[in-house]
Amino acid sequence: MWNKIRFSILLIILISVFGFIYFNSPLRANKDHPIITGSFIQLDMTQHWNNDDWKNELNYFKENKMKYIIITNISQTQGNVTKTCYKSNIPGYKKIYGNVDPVELCLKNAEALNLKVFIEPNFNSDWWQILPDNYSWLNSQMNRSNIIADELYKKYHSRYPNAFYGWYFPYEVDNAKFTKASEFDNLSNAINLHLNYLDSKKERLPILLSPFMNSSAGSSKEYASNWQYLFSKTNFKNGDIFCPQDSIGSGRLKLEEVNSWYTALRKAVDKKPGMLFWANAENFDYVNNSSVPLDRFLKQLILESPCVDNIICFSYSHYYSPDNINSGFNKEYSYYVKNGKLPDRKLGIPQNLTISTLEKNKFKITWSSPENTDDICGYEVYRDNVLISRVIVQRKYGGSPERFSKSIIDIPLLKENTSSYTYTVRSLGFSGNVSKPSDPVTVKVDAINKLPHLLSRNCKYSIVPSPHEKYNDINLTKLTDGRYSSTNSVKDNALVGWYNEAVDVTVDLGKIESVQQFMVSYLRDPIPWAELPERASIGVSQDGINYTPIGLLRIPSVPFSDRYGSNYKIYLTLDKTINARYVKLTSVNKANYYIFMDEFEIRK
Structure with a gap:
């Protein structure tokens, strides 16, 4: 009896504690279904828009209860050359997009619809190559932004005082590039240079910052601490907005990580009285550089809304607007805004799935649409x-x-004990709903038969060129020591990496051997830019001077669902043995990517 009483008391205490934590946490649920209240528009997309086009676009905003527009690419700098999409009187600046003034058209229509616009004065694309400790470069960008902001304010604010609402700070900061207090000092000084100038000119409006984050580069606590430090050093005022990108579309955060990152950043923002905390939800998918179905996008809103004051997105106009894509995305989102849920629509099943063999273990997959395609935005192949x-x-x-x-x-990647694959196709709806699968089709493939005699274990080898300094192989042992990466991450010490270079790895077997099978273990991890090679080949030699090419490695297709680190063991097996002492692997990198490998095996 006493045990039951103690258990009941303990249960009440636990429920009370949980309730207190829950209702005092930014993770508590909102009463209403979350919606976005604004979107970025990059003005290069609007270069051919007329007044009616702008009116139509902003009416979509209004119909979907949006209030804010953030326009970028108003003036673009590369090196010391600056181009503007409006007619500037600043000497040396060049007007682009003909006679169209997209700033004017945006503000004019926003004023009529009672929408508020944040304006980016200038962005220098050299930012992505500049080191964070280069304070003189960043300060010089602020000086240019100040001059342009002054011109924009004088040119437009008095005519569109309600629409011209705020400024956008375009230099995106992330936790892979900015890691030290000194770097945030440089950033703070630059922001203050901009804010103080706007104050002095009486042109100080709310300013919005939208950095991004990468969970593979550090922790949410570290990132929040750095921003809290910056807030303490920067002259932000009531109504200024810290609006981090949720980094879901770019793949730098996973959905299950969103709450912890926004919760940590919420605490940092709360240390700066008067600052607002918004989220910038990404409605695209980096894997195919396309619009994301609405189910994933709404998961982002649901996860982020309890932590923030508001949510905008990048970018409704680019990825969901009927002006730029099939109207089904806008139709389904509008339904959600009005009803708090996505529509439940049954999709037709793809027909006539056919698999044809293009060459050995390489297939062309084709299908036809169902009779009704009204609610279909695409197809998924399994x-x-x-x-x-x-x-x-x-x-x-x-x-x-x-x-x-x-x-x-x-x-398909060829594997041991796999001699066939079965394919199906499903229709995909704008809301992320899918149809039942098509009739399946099965094809035969070659199963890998791993040969029993490993010849290359602990053999010496040479590498040309040397690996990247962060992913080195100083003792030239990693690729033949039998140690595979355990984490499928570029941070794993078993891996050796090269950036943007063709690589030769030449293994010396110590004597002439009969060789027949070659296996290379590559890592693909797209967020830190590690990809499978463009192509790879094997050559053999008996004297180390004259090499005979014997075959290409078959680089497999990467599944759409492989979004993070994965190991790919790729084999080349000859029909018969060949004599060799030296075996050379040549891997040709994709432009601007890394190649990582942890083992190169030679067998007979």
């Missing part, structure tokens, strides 16, 4: 129930029309 491809309707501006095809090429 191999043994693994999502390998998502074909989705493309944007008019920024998309690739040829990508929306009812046909894909698949080169």
Whole structure:
């Protein structure tokens, strides 16, 4: 009896504690379903828009209860050359986009619809190559931004006083590039240079910052601490807005990480009285550079809304607007805004799935649409129930029309004990709903038969060129020591990496051997720019001077669902043995990517 009483008391205490934590946490649920209240528009997309186009676009904003527009690319600098999309009187600046003034058209229509616009004065694209401790460069950008902001304010604010609402600070900071207090000091000094100038000119409006974050580069606590430090050093005022990108579309955060990062940043913002905390939700998918179905986007809003004061997105106009893509996205989102849920629509099943063999273990997969395609935005292709491809309707501006095809090429990774694959296709709806699968089609593939005699264990080898200094192999032992990476991350010490270079790894077997099979273990981890090679080949030699090419490694297709680090063991097996002492692997990198490998095996 006493045990039951003690258990009941303990249960009441636990419920009370949980309730207190929950209702005092930014993670508590909102009463209303979350919606976005604004969006970025990059003005290069609008270069051919007239007044009616702007009116139509901003009416979509109004109909979906949006209030804010953030316009960027108003003036763009590269090196010392600055181009403006409005007619500037600053000497040396060049007008682009003909006679169209998208700033004027945006503000004019926003004023009529009672929408508020944040304006980016200037951005120098050299930012992505500049080191964070280069304070003189960043300060010089603020000086240019100040002059342009002054011109923009004088040119437009008096005519559109309600629409011209705020400024946007375009230099995006992240926790991979900015890690030290001294770097945040430089950033704070630059921001103050900008804010103090606007104050002195009586042009100080709310300013919005939108940095991004990368969970593979550090922790939410570290990032929040750095921003709290910056807030303490910077002359922000009531109504200024800290609006981090949720980094879901770019893949730098996973959905399950969003709460912890926004909760940590919420605490940092709360240390700066008067500052607002917004989220910038990304409605695109980096894997196929396309619009994301609404189910994922709404998950972002649901996860972020309890932590923030407001949510905007990048970018409704680019990825969901009927002016730039199939109207189904806007139709489904508008339904959600009005009803608090996505519509439940049954989709037709793809028909006539056909697999043709292009060459050995390489297949062309084709299908036809169901009779009714009204609610379909694309198709998903599955191999043994693994999502390998998502074909989705493309944007008019920024998309690739040829990508929306009812046909894909698949080169499956060959594995041990796998001699066939079964394919199916499903229709994909704008809300992320899918149809039942098509009739399956099974194809035969070559199963890998790993040969028993490993010849290369602990053999010496040479590497040309040397690996990247962060991913080195100083003792030239990692690629033949039998140690595979355990974490599928570029941080794993078993891996060796090269950036943007073709690589030769030449193994000396110590004597002439009969060789027949070659295996290279590559890491693919797209967020830190690690990709499979463009191509790879094997050559052999008996004297180390004259090499005979014997074959290409078969680089497999990467499944759409492989979004983070994965290991790919790629084999080349000859029909018969060949004599060699030296075996050379040549891997040709994709431009501006890393190659990582942890083992190169030679067998017979």
